[in-house]
Amino acid sequence: MIFSKNRLSLYSLVLAVTVATTGCSDEPNQNVLPADSTVIALGDSLTYGYGASPETAYPAVLAEMTRWSIANEGVNGNTSADVLARTDQVISQNPDLVLLGVGGNDLLRRVQPETTRANITATISKLKSADIPVVLIAQPHFSASSIFGKASDNPIYKDIAKSEDVPLYTSGWSKVLSDESLKSDQIHANDAGYRNFAEGLYSYLQEEGVAR
Numbered sequence: 001m002i003f004s005k006n007r008l009s010l011y012s013l014v015l016a017v018t019v020a021t022t023g024c025s026d027e028p029n030q031n032v033l034p035a036d037s038t039v040i041a042l043g044d045s046l047t048y049g050y051g052a053s054p055e056t057a058y059p060a061v062l063a064e065m066t067r068w069s070i071a072n073e074g075v076n077g078n079t080s081a082d083v084l085a086r087t088d089q090v091i092s093q094n095p096d097l098v099l100l101g102v103g104g105n106d107l108l109r110r111v112q113p114e115t116t117r118a119n120i121t122a123t124i125s126k127l128k129s130a131d132i133p134v135v136l137i138a139q140p141h142f143s144a145s146s147i148f149g150k151a152s153d154n155p156i157y158k159d160i161a162k163s164e165d166v167p168l169y170t171s172g173w174s175k176v177l178s179d180e181s182l183k184s185d186q187i188h189a190n191d192a193g194y195r196n197f198a199e200g201l202y203s204y205l206q207e208e209g210v211a212r
Contacts, residue, residue, distance in 0.1 A: 032212050033096055034069035042083060042089055042123075043101035046139065046173060047074025049194055051184025056191040061198035066211045079105045080119035086120075087123050089207075091130045097210070098127055099201070101137035101173075103154060104187065117156050125163045135167045135205070136160060140174040151177045167208055172200045 016106035041059035049057020140151035161168035182193030
């Protein structure tokens with residue numbers, strides 16, 4: 001398979017890492033995204049870092065860990081439709097990877113799940129058509145029980161990840177938003193919460209063979 005812009009898809013990266021580990025274990029991994037790679041964190045207020053400072057939003061913390069150049073394209077209040085409308089602008093930046101997290105505001109605004117699923121799927125399809133790898137990030141249900149209790153991932157993300165064959169980072173936001181000490185309000189993290197999320201996502205990306 002030939003990839004445009006001389007860039008492997010995330011799945012090719014992971015496959016190459018797996019193959020490499022069956023050979024000479026002392027060979028350096030050449031398929032990890034190197035320092036200064038262009039990555040875009042695309043989403044809503046959880047990506048923007050609402051409730052904290054720009055320097056402590058998860059994209060900024062993750063950038064420190066990975067040494068990637070991560071652009072924070074989170075917008076407060078964005079729904080899945082809003083993110084879909086911004087996808088062409090993201091593609092124009094020619095990123096090496098997109099971290100996609102959106103959907104919580106759809107629940108708050110009572111958007112039908114089928115509409116949310118269709119919008120997120122269309123966003124992923126656009127990015128994949130431009131040969132831009134995507135990691136989907138699950139967001140929790142924002143029901144009354146989850147706001148005042150233990151949050152859990154909305155199941156639509158597993159369905160989307162399976163149908164679109166993209167990696168899915170699960171439970172990160174649900175764990176943060178189930179811990180009062182990590183929240184700035186009932187649906188947003190604080191500085192410690194965003195760092196906690198970034199650390200978990202970093203570990204996941206390392207497991208996937210994408211980050212060092």
